[in-house]
Amino acid sequence: MTAPTATNVAQGDAHVDVQAGVVHGDINFYRLPPNPNPQEQFAAALHYLDGRVRDEARTLIEKAVAGGYVTTEVQFFRLIALLSGRTLRQLPAEELDRLLAICTSLPHLDDRDEWAAGLTVIIGLLTPARDTETDLLVKKIDALNQRQRDAIYGHLEALLEGAMQDEMWRKSVALAQLQRTKGDRANRVWKFFHPTPAQPRTLPVRPAAVPLRDWLRVGAGVAVFTLATVQTSVLMAARGPLDPYLGLLTALVGLAAFWVGGADRHYRETRLRTKEAQIRPPQQRRREAPPDGFAHRVDRLFDRYFRLYVPRGTDRAYWLAQTAGIQRHLRDEVVELYREQRIEADRVAWFVRHLVGDVRGQWERDTLTAYRQQLRTPVRTWVLWVGGLALLAAGSFWAVPAVVTTAPLSGTFWLLLTAVSAVPAVRSSFRIIAERRRVVDDQAERDDKDTARWEAYHRWCHKLSDKPSDTEMAAWLEGDRKVLVDRAMQQYRLLPSQVIAHAFIEAPAPSCKKARYPQGPWRYSQYRLLLFLLTDDGVRQINIDLEFETITSHTTQRLNYRFDAVAAVRIDGIAARQQTFELTLFNGEPISIRVTEPDDETLQGDENAAKIAELSLDAAGLSHTLHVLEGVAAEGKEWVKHRRRRADKRLANLASAIRGLLG
Numbered sequence: 074m075t076a077p078t079a080t081n082v083a084q085g086d087a088h089v090d091v092q093a094g095v096v097h098g099d100i101n102f103y104r105l106p107p108n109p110n111p112q113e114q115f116a117a118a119l120h121y122l123d124g125r126v127r128d129e130a131r132t133l134i135e136k137a138v139a140g141g142y143v144t145t146e147v148q149f150f151r152l153i154a155l156l157s158g159r160t161l162r163q164l165p166a167e168e169l170d171r172l173l174a175i176c177t178s179l180p181h182l183d184d185r186d187e188w189a190a191g192l193t194v195i196i197g198l199l200t201p202a203r204d205t206e207t208d209l210l211v212k213k214i215d216a217l218n219q220r221q222r223d224a225i226y227g228h229l230e231a232l233l234e235g236a237m238q239d240e241m242w243r244k245s246v247a248l249a250q251l252q253r254t255k256g257d258r259a260n261r262v263w264k265f266f267h268p269t270p271a272q273p274r275t276l277p278v279r280p281a282a283v284p285l286r287d288w289l290r291v292g293a294g295v296a297v298f299t300l301a302t303v304q305t306s307v308l309m310a311a312r313g314p315l316d317p318y319l320g321l322l323t324a325l326v327g328l329a330a331f332w333v334g335g336a337d338r339h340y341r342e343t344r345l346r347t348k349e350a351q352i353r354p355p356q357q358r359r360r361e362a363p364p365d366g367f368a369h370r371v372d373r374l375f376d377r378y379f380r381l382y383v384p385r386g387t388d389r390a391y392w393l394a395q396t397a398g399i400q401r402h403l404r405d406e407v408v409e410l411y412r413e414q415r416i417e418a419d420r421v422a423w424f425v426r427h428l429v430g431d432v433r434g435q436w437e438r439d440t441l442t443a444y445r446q447q448l449r450t451p452v453r454t455w456v457l458w459v460g461g462l463a464l465l466a467a468g469s470f471w472a473v474p475a476v477v478t479t480a481p482l483s484g485t486f487w488l489l490l491t492a493v494s495a496v497p498a499v500r501s502s503f504r505i506i507a508e509r510r511r512v513v514d515d516q517a518e519r520d521d522k523d524t525a526r527w528e529a530y531h532r533w534c535h536k537l538s539d540k541p542s543d544t545e546m547a548a549w550l551e552g553d554r555k556v557l558v559d560r561a562m563q564q565y566r567l568l569p570s571q572v573i574a575h576a577f578i579e580a581p582a583p584s585c586k587k588a589r590y591p592q593g594p595w596r597y598s599q600y601r602l603l604l605f606l607l608t609d610d611g612v613r614q615i616n617i618d619l620e621f622e623t624i625t626s627h628t629t630q631r632l633n634y635r636f637d638a639v640a641a642v643r644i645d646g647i648a649a650r651q652q653t654f655e656l657t658l659f660n661g662e663p664i665s666i667r668v669t670e671p672d673d674e675t676l677q678g679d680e681n682a683a684k685i686a687e688l689s690l691d692a693a694g695l696s697h698t699l700h701v702l703e704g705v706a707a708e709g710k711e712w713v714k715h716r717r718r719r720a721d722k723r724l725a726n727l728a729s730a731i732r733g734l735l736g
Contacts, residue, residue, distance in 0.1 A: 094587045094588060094589065094595065095266060095267070095268045095419075095586070095587070095588035095589075096588070096589055096590075096591060096677055097269070097588065097589070097590055097591070100590050100591065101591065102120055102542070102543060102590045102591075102593065103117065103120055103121065103124075103543075103590050103591060103592035103593045104591055104592050105117050105592075110140070110142075111136070111137040111138075111140035111141060111142030112137070112142055114133045114134075114136050114137040114140065114142075115133070115134060115137040115142055115147055115150075117133055118130045118131075118132075118133035118134045118137065118150070118154070119150060120543075120544070121133065122150060122153065122154055122157070122228075123544040123547060123548070124543050124544060124546075124547040124593065124594065124692060125547045125550070125551055125692050125694075126593075126594055126688055126691045126692045127154060127157045127158065127691065127694075128691045128696060129688060129691055130150075130154045131154045131155060134147065134150060134151050134154055135151075138151065144188070145186055145188035145189045145191075145192055146188040148175065148179060148188075148192055149188050149191045149192050149195070149221070149224075150224070151175060152172075152175060152192070152195050153195070153224050153225075153228050153229070155168060155171065155172060155175070156172070156195075156228065156229055156232055157228040157229070158228060158231060158694065158697060159231060159232075159697065160231050160232060160574065161199070161232065163574060163697075163700070163701070172199075176196060176199070179192065179196075187217070187218055187221070188221075190216075190217060190221075191217050191221040191224075191225075193213075194210075194213050194214055194217060194221075194225065195225065195229070197210060197213065198210065198225075198229060198232055199232075210237065211240060211241075211244065214226070214244075223248065226241070226244050226245045226248045227245065227248065227249075227252075227548075227551065229241070230242050230244075230245035230555075230569075231569075231574075231575075236570070238569050238570045239568055239569050239570050241569075242559075242569035245555060246555055246556065246559045248552075249551065249552035249553075249554075249555035249556055249559075250552070250556060251552075252548045252549065252551070252552040253548075253549050253552030253553055253556060253624065254624065255545075255548070255549075256541065256545055258541070258545075258549055258624065259623075259624065261539060261540065261541050262541060262546075262549065262621065262622050263598075263622050264536075264537050264539070264540035264541065265540050265541050265543075265546055265588050265596065266586040266587070266588045266596075266598050266622075267419075267537060267540070267588075268417060268419050268420045268588075269420065270420055270421075270423045270424075270530065270533055270534060270537070271411065271416050271420040271421050271424065272530060273424060273427075273523070273526035273527055273529070273530045274410040274411070274526075275410075275519050275522050275523040275526060276406060276409065276410060276519070277519075278512060278515045278516045278519055279512075279515070280512065281508045281509055281511070281512045282508065283504070283505050283508050286501075287501035287504055287505055288501075288505070290497045290498055290500075290501040291498050291501045291502050291505065293494070293498075294494045294495065294497055294498025294499075294501070295494075295498055297490060297493075297494035298491055298494040298495050298498060300490075301487045301488075301490040301491040301494060302321075302325075302491060304483075304487045305321065305472075305476055305484070305487050305488065305491065306318070306321065308476050308479050308480050308483065308484050308487070309321065309472070309475060309476060309479070316471070316475070317471070317472045317475035317476065318472075319471070320467075320468045320469070320470075320471025320472030320473075320475070321468060321472045322468070323464055323467060323468030323471065323472075324464070324465050324467075324468025324469050324471075324472060325468070326461075326464055326468075327460075327461045327462065327463065327464025327465030327466070327467070327468055328461065328465050328495070329461065330457045330458075330460055330461030330464065331457070331458060331461030331462050331464075331465055332461070332499055332502070333457050333461070334453075334454045334455070334456070334457030334458030334459075334460075334461055335458050335461075335499070335503060336502065336503050336506045336507070337450070337454045337457075338450050338454050338455075338458055339503040339504075339506075339507055340503075340506065340507040340510050340511075341448045341449070341450055341454075342448075342450075343507050343511075344444075344448055344507075344511065344514070345444070345445065345448045348444045348445075348448070350398075351398060351399065351402045352396075352398045352399050352402070352441075352442070353398045354394065354395075354397040354398045355397060355398060355401050367408065367411070367412055367416070367418055368408045368412070370417075370418030370419075371404055371407050371408055371418055371421070371425070372404060373418075374418060374421075374422055374425040375400050375403065375404045375407075375425055375429070378425055378426055378429040378430075379392075379393060379396060379400055379429055380393065382426075382429050382430055382432075382433045383433075384433050384436045384437045385437060387436070392436075396432060396436075399432055403425075403428050403429075403432075407421060407424065407425065407428070423529075423530070423533045424526070424529075424530075427525075427526065427529040427533075431525070473488060476488060543589070543590045543593050543596070546596045547596075547692070549621075550596070550621065553619060553621070553624070553626070554577060554602075557602070557604060557615075557617055557619070557626060558575050558604065558606075561604055561606060561613070561615050562606065565606065565613055567606065567608065571608055571609075572606050572607065572608055573607040573608060573609070574607045574701050575604065575605065575606050575607070576604075576605045576607075576694065576697060576698035576701045576702065577602055577603065577604055577605075577693070577694055577698060578602065578603035578605075578654050578666060578668065578693075578695070578698055579600055579601075579602055579668065579693035579694070579695070580600065580601045580602075580603075580654075580666045580667060580668045581595075581597040581599070581600065581601070581670070582597070582599035582600060582601050582618060584599075585597045585598045585599035585600075586598040586599075589685075589689075591677045591680060592680060592684075592685075592688070593688065594685075594688045594689040594691065594692035594693075595669075595685070595689045596621075597621065598620075598621050598622050599618070599619065599620055599621060599622075600618070600619040600621060601616070601617075601618055601619075601666060602616070602617040602618075602619055603615075603616055603617075603654075603664070603666065604616075604617060605698070605701070605702065607701065607705070611633060611634055611635040611636055611638075612632075612633070612634055612635075612636065612638075612639070612705070613631070613632075613633055614630075614631070614632040614633070614634070614664075615628055615630070615631050615632075616628065616629045616630040616631075616632075617629065634658060635709075636705050636709040637659075637709040638658050638659055638660060639656065639657075639658060639659075639702065639705050639706045639709070640657040640658060640659045640706065641655075641656075641657040641706050642654075642655070642656050642657070642699065642702040642703050642705075642706045643655050643657075644668075644695075644699065652667070652668050652669045652686070652690065653665060653666070653667045653668065654666050654667075654668050654695075656702065668690065668693065668695065669686050669689060669690065
């Protein structure tokens with residue numbers, strides 16, 4: 074055996090830095106109703122068993138049995154849960170006694186009952202099989218329905234010894250190879266870690282805001298202008314000829330045309346300035362948002378997607394510089410829309426992608442500044458504005474001399490009052506009309522945005538609609554584990570029958586994603602695995618990094634050491650729900666890896682943080698691994714011999730009882 078070098082997979086005090094977890098709170102897959110009946114307990118147990126949460130499955134099945142729910146199907150899965158992933162010699166004494174009690178309590182098994190047929194096969198697997206019986210047992214298993222076959226090959230591959238164990242392992246690995254890619258895993262697995270997308274929002278249209286002074290100017294101006302115009306008409310009437318009236322009428326028509334054209338021109342110029350301000354690169358650098366806040370995470374999302382979604386044929390630096398103003402405007406909108414509620418930034422990532430993708434699309438279609446063409450002052454407006462001004466000037470030159478010559482003082486006074494009242498009234502009316510038109514156009518734009526955002530939201534929800542179930546995630550992970558164990562045995566040129574036991578320590582990798590169902594174990598996008606193979610010669614340890622989303626793995630370290638090199642095995646931090654596994658060797662530093670992180674922020678309703686941690690460790694098989702390694706640390710190689718001696722007597726009694734049951 075080679076002496077191991079020091080290896081700290083993740084120091085006990087090191088921070089694993091797992092991303093914030095996703096809890097699919099809309100799924101009640103593992104949730105039990107209040108005061109569940111035995112049938113509901115059994116159904117939940119099957120869910121946990123499929124999720125490889127074996128201890129919880131065993132507990133719930135025993136509760137269902139204690140409640141009087143005993144059928145051949147229940148007994149079948151009762152045995153599957155009890156034996157899952159373990160050899161008979163690895164069962165504690167009390168569980169061997171329970172196994173014996175279950176087997177002896179079974180009624181006569183009628184093979185016409187499909188579950189009774191499955192029970193018969195399991196009971197047959199519990200008795201030592203001669204090499205000549207291997208093919209017969211495999212044929213019996215293959216004759217069962219798929220649910221039973223998958224359960225036996227998936228959970229009981231370690232149950233037998235010798236040639237039968239090798240054959241069962243071969244079948245189990247073949248099934249695992251199929252399971253680990255089944256259901257389009259490569260294209261669906263990422264969806265399990267994606268949070269429920271937040272519904273789209275659109276800022277409400279800002280109501281028309283017209284200052285009181287503008288209303289007063291218009292009201293007072295119109296009143297004074299009307300009075301002054303009437304008085305001017307009276308002065309013209311005193312003179313007699315009708316020519317000045319024609320001049321006054323021309324001036325009024327010109328003023329009306331000027332007002333219509335000027336109001337439209339003013340609105341277009343005002344709106345154009347507003348639009349330009351939204352895309353203009355910021356002149357000052359924004360103060361950084363708090364690093365742990367929602368706004369900072371939204372900043373990172375916009376930075377990421379603007380760098381990623383660069384239009385075809387465009388330099389990235391040029392794109393980022395030209396869209397800096399748009400990025401800031403959209404970022405401020407998203408922060409404003411979602412800041413007031415407790416929403417994780419990841420839930421609006423789809424929304425940010427949609428907004429950035431829309432900007433890129435407009436850039437590629439050359440419509441990003443299409444508003445400039447839309448808001449360009451049309452010829453009709455210019456004609457009204459310039460023509461009205463010309464008519465106003467011509468009419469004034471025609472009417473003013475007649476009024477002044479008729480009544481120099483009063484005429485001049487009323488003419489000046491007409492001009493003084495008209496100018497501020499016209500300007501204020503421009504602002505009032507512009508504000509009202511802004512509301513109408515903003516509402517139209519908002520409706521278009523809202524429609525586009527909801528369409529994008531529904532497309533994204535449809536894309537996520539086939540996210541894998543927790544059962545699929547568990548099956549994929551179990552398939553990965555078995556394939557990795559098989560590869561390790563091939564590397565060491567070991568047959569399954571030459572391995573006393575294998576065990577995993579399973580931990581999240583740094584910066585990985587994680588997600589779970591309510592009342593379910595955590596699943597991770599990346600794992601750090603410690604695989605232990607126990608043979609007569611000692612322990613083979615393989616450290617593996619598993620990329621769960623891409624179905625790839627690589628070995629980071631291989632260690633070989635004798636049984637007596639194991640000094641101690643322990644789990645720290647149980648009370649703090651931050652467990653760290655530590656394996657201490659006599660001739661090396663501790664091998665340490667953090668297997669769980671404290672997590673109180675994602676708890677749903679009646680969930681308990683300690684229970685969630687317990688379920689996650691159960692799914693990882695930690696209790697089985699600790700049982701094996703603690704025995705090795707306590708007794709060394711003698712643990713294997715003692716365990717065999719202690720179990721052989723009970724196994725002999727079990728075999729005798731089973732032979733009697735089989736007749």
